[in-house]
Amino acid sequence: MNLPIPATLLRAVCALAALWLAGCTSYVQTRVTAFSDWSGSDATRTCAFTRTPEQQNSIEQATYEVLVANELARNAFKQAPEASAHYEVALAYSVRGDMMTVRQPVYYDPWPMYGYYGRPYWGPWGGFGPYGPWGPTGYVDQSYPVFIHALQIRMTDRATGREVYKVSAVNSTGDASLFNAMPYLARSALADFPLGNGTVRTVTLPLNANGGVPNETAASVGSGTGDPAAKHVE
Numbered sequence: 211m212n213l214p215i216p217a218t219l220l221r222a223v224c225a226l227a228a229l230w231l232a233g234c235t236s237y238v239q240t241r242v243t244a245f246s247d248w249s250g251s252d253a254t255r256t257c258a259f260t261r262t263p264e265q266q267n268s269i270e271q272a273t274y275e276v277l278v279a280n281e282l283a284r285n286a287f288k289q290a291p292e293a294s295a296h297y298e299v300a301l302a303y304s305v306r307g308d309m310m311t312v313r314q315p316v317y318y319d320p321w322p323m324y325g326y327y328g329r330p331y332w333g334p335w336g337g338f339g340p341y342g343p344w345g346p347t348g349y350v351d352q353s354y355p356v357f358i359h360a361l362q363i364r365m366t367d368r369a370t371g372r373e374v375y376k377v378s379a380v381n382s383t384g385d386a387s388l389f390n391a392m393p394y395l396a397r398s399a400l401a402d403f404p405l406g407n408g409t410v411r412t413v414t415l416p417l418n419a420n421g422g423v424p425n426e427t428a429a430s431v432g433s434g435t436g437d438p439a440a441k442h443v444e
Contacts, residue, residue: 238391240381240398240413244405247374250296255287257365258295265301270389274301277392278363281400295368302362303395305388310356316348358382359391363399375404379413 259279265271278301279289292298358380365375379399381391398413405411 236417237414238381238383238394238417240379240394240415242377242379242398242401242405242409242411242413244375244377244407244409246376246404246407246409247372248404250374252286254296255285256290256295257282257287257297257299258290258292258368260292260298260300262300271301273389274303274361274392274396277396278400281396285400285403292368297374298366298368300364300366302364303388303392304360305386305391306358307386308356308358308382309353310382311351311353313349314352316350355384355386356382357384357386357391359388359395361392361395361399363396377405 259275261268261271278299279287282289282299287297289295359382360378360380362376362378364373366373377399379395381394381398383391385391394415397415401413
């Protein structure tokens with residue numbers, strides 16, 4: 211299901227993608243935006259997933275529902291038959307491709323004829339200096355494919371139809387697979403549930419080489435684009 215991405219959110223995610231392409235590949239950073247009118251208690255946290263007509267017989271939809279249900283269970287939600295569930299949960303998701311340009315430094319070797327071991331030596335850096343022979347002599351723009359993944363979770367009160375919580379999570383990596391991104395999107399979207407109305411923040415999760423989000427690894431959460439202050443979420 212195609213989920214439109216607001217331009218302001220897209221710019222923030224592209225900024226995160228630039229950091230990722232620059233070499234910060236050990237973490238996945240996800241931009242989370244929440245709108246909340248939540249007043250429920252743990253005793254009423256029963257839910258059931260609802261589907262659009264195109265999602266009715268979708269194996270992909272069922273797979274993502276399992277991932278989101280696992281994160282909901284971390285927040286004391288229990289799945290129930292739709293007729294008896296207090297809340298209905300609807301999912302929307304998408305992936306889109308884009309190109310990201312990153313400026314890379316170019317270094318000039320002043321002694322190419324000597325080879326690595328034949329350079330003149332003086333000072334503690336052996337002719338290199340701390341950042342190369344003479345530091346970067348210029349920069350070149352390199353373009354990389356980037357894939358922007360998005361997940362929206364919408365919760366409504368089944369009895370009244372009133373929307374009580376809506377959260378969107380967007381991240382970007384070099385991997386086109388929405389399935390590989392979904393564990394990070396779901397974990398980030400539902401961390402610290404329920405967030406305050408209008409909350410916008412960045413959640414940083416370790417990149418698991420085996421796929422998925424490590425259950426025992428804390429998430430680093432910050433508010434604002436730079437997120438200089440972060441806290442840990444178990």
